Amino acid sequence: MYVTSGSGVRGGVEWMRKLSFRFRKIKEGFNLYRNNMGELLGSPKHENWFNIIEELELQTNGWYTSKVGKNACFDRITQRFGKKNITYVVIGDGKDEEGAAKKFKLSLLENN
Template sequence: MIMDTLTASLYNEIFIFINKFAEKYLFLSDLKDIDQSHIDDSAADDNGQDLSNYNFQADGFKTSVSCNSIILNNGGGDLRQKMALRYRKINEIYSNYCDKLEDLMDKDDYEHLQDLIKRFDLFSKNWIHPAIKALSFIKTRSNCLNVLVSSSPLIYTLTKLLIFQLGSYFSIGNVYSCAKTSKEHTLNRVLNRFGSNCTYIVVGKGSDEQQLSQKLELPFWPITEREHFESLLNAMHYFF
């Protein structure tokens, strides 16, 4: 019971940190109700203007969206443009700081994050380390890519990748959210993007993911124990 209480407390602390980080750096309040599946989905509305001196807090986007969110899908060109600028800024932040968060964050916040990660590793029995080892191996291969399909909204997905130090293993262009669509639709989007001449391996833990992989005739690698990452790594060495 004490362990359950401590674990719940830690997860709550991480949840609060995720929200604060997403709010501070990734426009959570502005974009949480108008999330998109991929970072480039709004690129067509980006006018390419210089963002170095752009004042996101004073451009009226938050107030306009809270009152007129439906306009984004019905000809609200100015709002869509401001949304696109925010996603471009997110792209810049993620790409520039995914492997050096200490240069982005305040010292106290960064130290707090390191403490959270250490405690998370303890409670999760270092799950993240074999995962990083497998992701790192895949990244180092010139003909391989790590692609993530997440059921969380895109802003939260990118935040989690950054704070759990996984951002450097996933290019932001290879991160997809299926929060507002289906996993099948999103996987098909990935397949259409990379084509049929690639070898795909779907890594997941749910039976729905396994069934979808079978439906799409894709090999599935289940991850329910940390040792499964080691097995995946061995398979990558010898068979793929």
């Protein structure tokens, strides 16, 4: 993790504050609509969404919606994008995120 006092420097305090704000807004939007996709999409799009999900389930034998652990997700991300010249930041508030960040040697931004 880069720690600098410059406001525009990636990894600086100001940059991390802005990143935290962005993810807080995303979390608020997610929490608002997570149990009510119909309100987010509207009626016709909501029906189309469920039809697409059903089709994906049939085509993938259920692996599409199977739960994948955080460690597996972080592993896939780091394998896909590598570790050179990239700063990954794990944002979370639980022990899972903390453990995964330590395991993969990633920065952790606690979102309480």
